[in-house]
Structures are given as structure tokens and as C-alpha cells.
Amino acid sequence: MANVIDGKAVAASVIEKVRAASSELEAAAGVKPGLAVIIVGDDPASHVYVSSKSRMAKECGFNSVQHTLPAETSQTDLLALVEQLNGDATVHGILVQLPLPDHLDADAVTQSIKPEKDVDGLHVINAGKLMTGDLKTGLISCTPAGAMLFVRQTHGADLSGLNAVVIGRSNLFGKPMGALLLAANATVTICHSRTKDLAEVCRRADILVAAVGRPEMVKKDWVKPGATIIDVGINRIPAPERGEGKTRLVGDVAFAECADVAGTITPVPGGVGPMTIAMLMANTVTAAFRANAQPEPSF
Numbered sequence: 001m002a003n004v005i006d007g008k009a010v011a012a013s014v015i016e017k018v019r020a021a022s023s024e025l026e027a028a029a030g031v032k033p034g035l036a037v038i039i040v041g042d043d044p045a046s047h048v049y050v051s052s053k054s055r056m057a058k059e060c061g062f063n064s065v066q067h068t069l070p071a072e073t074s075q076t077d078l079l080a081l082v083e084q085l086n087g088d089a090t091v092h093g094i095l096v097q098l099p100l101p102d103h104l105d106a107d108a109v110t111q112s113i114k115p116e117k118d119v120d121g122l123h124v125i126n127a128g129k130l131m132t133g134d135l136k137t138g139l140i141s142c143t144p145a146g147a148m149l150f151v152r153q154t155h156g157a158d159l160s161g162l163n164a165v166v167i168g169r170s171n172l173f174g175k176p177m178g179a180l181l182l183a184a185n186a187t188v189t190i191c192h193s194r195t196k197d198l199a200e201v202c203r204r205a206d207i208l209v210a211a212v213g214r215p216e217m218v219k220k221d222w223v224k225p226g227a228t229i230i231d232v233g234i235n236r237i238p239a240p241e242r243g244e245g246k247t248r249l250v251g252d253v254a255f256a257e258c259a260d261v262a263g264t265i266t267p268v269p270g271g272v273g274p275m276t277i278a279m280l281m282a283n284t285v286t287a288a289f290r291a292n293a294q295p296e297p298s299f
């Protein structure tokens with residue numbers, strides 16, 4: 001049976017560091033880190049995520065502001081709000097919850113956030129810094145940053161000689177994850193829907209990262225014995241065994257069978273999810289330190 005990573009516990013230790021850094025900044029510069037979260041429309045899942053982000057921000061001692069906008073908000077009004085927050089010195093981090101309603105241009109909104117406040121790490125400046133190997137002065141997308149922390153805990157900072165396979169090539173996760181693994185000297189393969197013999201490619205992985213959004217797609221015979229598996233999928237599926245109309249969360253990995261083969265594995269829930277929120281707080285405190293020219297903490 002694989003070692004199962006306790007994402008909640010690792011996230012709690014990151015949050016503890018963030019909280020300490022936040023009060024240190026307040027003592028040194030009289031400034032509280034400020035996080036502004038924008039949510040448009042009334043998707044219930046998005047509201048759950050956003051309220052847990054706001055709650056965590058308060059726990060970290062941040063100034064947390066939530067902007068809840070109606071589904072019919074115009075692009076112009078949304079851009080105007082981002083512009084206002086860009087210019088607000090009490091706000092160090094801006095997050096626009098995705099997905100946005102269809103009539104809005106999510107990419108234009110993301111690119112309008114000042115790179116220094118882009119705590120999602122999605123601005124081309126931040127993505128470009130990561131791609132070119134500058135891991136110090138930009139902000140790194142929270143989910144890959146969190147996943148990388150698990151990888152580092154298991155394998156150390158230098159992944160020389162290890163094969164890493166990432167399934168999924170999104171800008172939000174797959175591409176930045178690949179860049180982080182490469183920066184740590186892993187030999188990286190990024191797979192996607194057009195990849196031939198996916199199972200066979202996965203079987204070569206010492207580190208297998210799944211981020212495709214297909215419930216329990218990765219099976220036992222895709223896994224190299226002893227491999228580290230990071231499951232980034234969050235899929236809600238029907239769970240009639242729990243009662244009529246009930247659902248449960250599963251990852252992109254068939255957990256029980258893969259845990260028999262892997263060396264280390266992250267669960268869903270309780271793995272990458274809590275770390276994503278912790279790294280968002282870490283990015284916000286980092287942005288606040290930089291804005292106040294203070295030597296920043298490391299996570």
C-alpha cells in the first residue's frame with residue numbers, strides 16, 4: 001500500500017507559515033496582505049470555493065474583500081473593477097474566479113490584472129517568467145505550485161534522472177506543472193487527448209500527474225511500481241450507495257487500485273485541493289511583501 005499524502009496537513013503547515021509571515025509584515029511595515037476575489041454569476045460550486053478562499057484569507061490575517069457580481073455583468077464593468085483593484089494599494093492579490101459566464105472574455109480579464117497582483121499566475125508575464133526559468137520574481141499558478149510541494153517532499157528538490165509525466169496541457173495547470181518539473185531537472189512528458197498509447201507513456205513515469213477531469217481514468221496497469229502519483233482531478237460523480245441523488249468526489253486516478261502499486265499517492269478529496277488554496281494565500285503574502293520592499297518568505 002502506497003504512502004498516502006495528507007494534503008490537509010501539508011496545507012495547514014503552509015497556512016501556518018503564511019499567518020506568521022502576515023503578522024511579521026504587519027509588525028515591520030504596518031500593512032495587512034489584501035486579497036480581492038471577484039466572482040461573477042451564481043454557479044454554486046464556484047461560490048463554495050470562493051467562500052472557502054475568503055475564510056482562509058481571514059484565518060491568515062489578511063484583508064479579504066469579495067466582489068460578487070451578477071451573471072449579466074458586462075465586460076466593460078468587470079474590466080473597470082479590475083482596474084480599480086489594480087490601483088488600490090491595500091489590495092496585493094486579485095483573483096477572478098473561473099469559469100466566467102460565456103459572454104465574458106476570461107482571457108482578456110486575466111491579462112488585465114497587474115502581473116504583481118496576479119496571484120493565480122495566469123498573466124503572460126508570470127507564465128513567461130516560469131517558462132524561462134525565473135522562479136523567483138513572478139507568481140506561480142497555485143495548483144502546480146502546491147503539487148510541486150508534494151513532489152519535493154517525496155523526492156527532494158532535484159529530480160535528475162526521474163521521468164515525470166503530466167496528463168493535461170492547460171495553461172492553468174499542465175503547462176506550468178511541466179515547467180516546474182523541468183526546472184527541477186526531471187525529464188518531462190506532457191500528454192493530452194491526442195497522445196498515442198497513453199497507458200504505456202504513463203507506465204514509464206516515476207512521477208505521474210493527472211489533470212484531465214475524467215473520473216478515475218488512470219488505472220492500476222498504467223502505474224510503474226513505486227511511482228509517485230499526484231491526482232489533480234476533482235470530479236463529482238453520482239453515489240447512489242450513499243442514498244438517492246447523492247454524489248461524491250473522485251480524482252482522475254482510480255485511487256484504491258493504484259494505491260496498491262504506487263509508492264506515494266495523493267487522495268481526492270484531501271490532496272491537491274486544500275494545497276491550491278494554501279498556495280493562493282502564500283502568493284498573496286508574497287505579493288504583499290514585494291509591494292512593501294520586504295525580504296519575502298519562502299514556501
Ligand SMILES: Nc1nc(=O)c2c([nH]1)NC[C@@H]1CN(c3ccc(C(=O)N[C@@H](CCC(=O)O)C(=O)O)cc3)C=[N+]21
Pocket residue numbers: 049095096097098099120142234249268269270271272273274275276277
Ligand atoms: N481563478 C481561479 N483560480 C482557481 O484556483 C480556481 C478557479 N478559478 N476556479 C475553480 C478551480 C477549482 N479550485 C479548487 C480549489 C480548491 C479545492 C478544494 O479544496 N477541494 C477539496 C474538496 C472540496 C469539496 O468537498 O468540494 C479537496 O480536494 O479536498 C477544489 C478546487 C480552484 N480553482
